[in-house]
Amino acid sequence: MAAILEYFFVFILFFYSCSASYREQYRVPQVTSPKWESYVFNNKEYIVQVMAVNWENAKILCRGYHNGTLAILDTREKAEFLAEALSESQFSLSSVWVGARRDSAEDAAGYRWGPGMELRRTALDVLASEQEENVARHYPVWLNRTHVPVPETGADCVALERVNHDRPVFLDLPCHLERAFACERDAHEMIRVTEVNNVRCRNGLYRLYDGKMDWHQSAAYCVLRGMALANIASLRCLRKLGMTMLKNRPSIENAWVGAKGNLGRWTWIDTGVSLFSMPAYTDATVDTWPPMRDRNNIKQSGCLQLDRHASHTPVFLESRCERKMQFICYEGSASQMVTQTAPSDDMYYYVLVRQLLYWQHANLNCAKLNGTLAFLDNSDILIQLLLVMGENKEEPIEHIWIAGRLNMTKDILTDTVSYSWYNPNNGKRIPDPKAVDNFHPGTYMPPWLDEEYTMDNSCLNLDRQDHLVGLVYGLPCDTAQYSICMIEKAPPKVVQTPAPLAPPPASSAELQSPATANTEGYDSS
Template sequence: MDSNFKRDLSFVLFISFVGSLCVASYHEQYRVPKTCTDKWESYVFNDREYVVQNLPVTWENAKILCLGHHNGTLAVLDTKEKSDFLAEALSESQLSIESVWVGARRSSADDPAGYRWGQGLELRRTAADVFSEAGPDDHYPVWLNRTRVPVPDGGADCVALERARHDHPVFVDLHCQLLRPFACEREAQRDVTVSELKVVRCRSGLYHVFDGRLNWHQAAAYCVLHKMSLANIGTMRCLKKLGMTMLKTRPSIENAWIGSRGSLGKWTWADTGVSIFQLPAYSDAQPGQWPPMRDRSSMKQSGCLQLDRHAAHPPVFMEARCERKMQFICYQGIQSLTPLPALPSDDIYYYVLVKQLLYWQHAYDNCQKMNGTLASLDNNDILIQLLLTMGENKEEPIHHIWIAGRLNMTKDASDTVSYSWYNPTNGKKIYDPIHFTDPAFALYMPPWLDEEFSMDNPCLNLDRQDHLNGLVYGLPCDTPQYSICMIEKASLRDKPVVENGTDGYESS
């Protein structure tokens, strides 16, 4: 047994011995996690450490967490080797992750620079870069084929990495406000003890004052991980209350990070993207008072914002280098966030994902209560809409749903048994390859699993393979799983009808 084999095998046994949940192949060293928990795994490749975090967040919050919590950046996969590595690492991972945010994006659909990893570092996207099942393995980059896929309302400006054919990397353009796990890269990590000092009630929420001596990015990440945001302050009243709290804390606090940073003279709040010079609608300040800068005439062009307090005077906003380490203030309350994508729809239907584990009949009845029907595969366009609704759900991708289809069993005079599928909503046949071998005969045939039909599995299910490949087959009707309702736009008058009593209902 050679020395390299022994070393790799010993490392795997060590990982198992210390109680890790990670088990990986030692035939490829980079597949073996360096460190891991049930929430994240860390891999080393070409002297860079890559952290896969199983925490669904928006692209912007993923960027914040990589900077502040993992002391790195969103992963830059600017070579085929890097993208292959991460796709294989995900395929070997013990975490159930399908896609992860990576560090590429564009400003908008009209951005002339297109998708890029950073200033001057392009992520190419041309017609020749579209994923194909028969495509070459040496191509880079490879993108999801959106030729027949509608772009989400609000655009698809941020980039995630998915896997096709188990471990082949495919870049996917998604709406930036979808919630996804993410991949960071870094050189080192350092833990800091953080403790809460005071809580101040103001506006419609709570300001939490923390001691921990973090830089701005680390402080922002700490707030996000605890379901808050680095403080956005919009009133003189809150400003004075926070200043008084900083004074009376022991030891007293002279400055603390708040949630704004500046670049090229543009200073905005991190949680809303709104300029700090825009007077909030709820503010009690006069236009000339806001923002309460230390010296507005000589503001720095870049940096991060701190709340500065000296003596008994009211605190002011002051620019500082983002690398400085100091206490910080988080805000917990109603945020003015960018709206999520609108309800998925086409010219005829809204597609509503019901995120509640229901038996088939309960899912069928639930859609009728919502003035709709359980989703039916009448044509390929509807199939694409259903797969999009499943794959681009804002919290996590969905793999299985109930659709409208029941199996019917009949006997002829000689007791020969035959099976056929039908849609109970309209009574129409659902064509299958067993009974309709000539595809020209059927108006549309869903992508069936190659199996014999049985009354043990009489309810129809849709699976999502890769990103936009579907597979239908029968399941026992008492299998609990999600469903999608199709609500006809013409039946809704002005807006969709949503029943609050439908526990787990959520528009994707």
């Protein structure tokens, strides 16, 4: 009997040790949903939200919807925990927005989690390559982007990326890119919200909500529903909203709108435009805009509300962001559209086609765009393609079609079969490691997967490994996936201009024939 009890006791100990080791080895989410997962580490809850938004909207959603902040990974342990959680997540996420950023490339304070909370970045903190062993021992570690062109909009916001499956590295990206994000918080509360009225104005729809939220929660509520906290750009819309608030039952005296102030700088959050700038196509004048309650005594910081009293015209009023009140969302065209141009280099535009196509259809589609399916002639083009795949405005993608078909030849005398890759759009052969002797020394060699070629996998694919590591291999041509088209930039335009007239000779008055001259411009057609 004693032996049986001893065996049972050992079994119980083994069971609990296995259960503990399971949670030690794997990051198991505390709560899951189709859109987010929640993990707990050192009394902090980290919420990984799969919704792709820009950095500012991620900050809004963490503050207003999750009642927290963008994740502050100011220790190696925190960064490693979140990277491991991402590697075990049900969502395929290689990177997420976190809470560090800088104001601009000229910002002397550099990247920081908050006031006095620097996220260091020195030459010693940058990986030499994504396979470097240093990533497991160092904090902070930054992805090496010295060979990547600096975007025109800067790379001022920070994401957490994974290399070697679950090792954390920080990545500086343009703030307008849309990514999943990670929040942290201590608690979460639920608030009932009801739409009580709406007003059509300014080619869009203003929706008035009753829910008694603070400004950050109100802004998050709007963003989650594809709207923005209201940007009001005309006195007519202001009056219509004020009248609707008055006639609502019960009447609404004040409601949050979408502007915020910091150190005297008041801006609309959906456009970044100053509250004091005259809106386009407005019915206001310089003397009447913005319609503040007291234009001579404007508070330096806070959040903006639309304030209405029965005997007065509605006005904008500064307020503490923590106050609870109703709010107004706007659904429609933004006040100021931000145009995103296609990524490009000196020679080509790179157009990402987010449509699942077979290789042949992807190739024909690029031809219809007056371009060609992307090809790998040099390492610069490879970097551009990987950037388009990994740093496009929407979700990063992992695989694309590129221009390449497999050709098989058979020697009739020896029955020897040989394979070669070529670009069908220009007839050029593509260098591959199995035929390296057929190319000149120094010829660019794409990053091939080490595999045997077969005609079952005769169309060329490019994978994005980690962040800026490419891998090329063949796939069945009827695989449906995305593609990138390369469109050549217009060459310099050649125009005919008459040459200066030479002085007529004594015996003749013939004019010289026209000469050709190259202009520095580009064809605008």
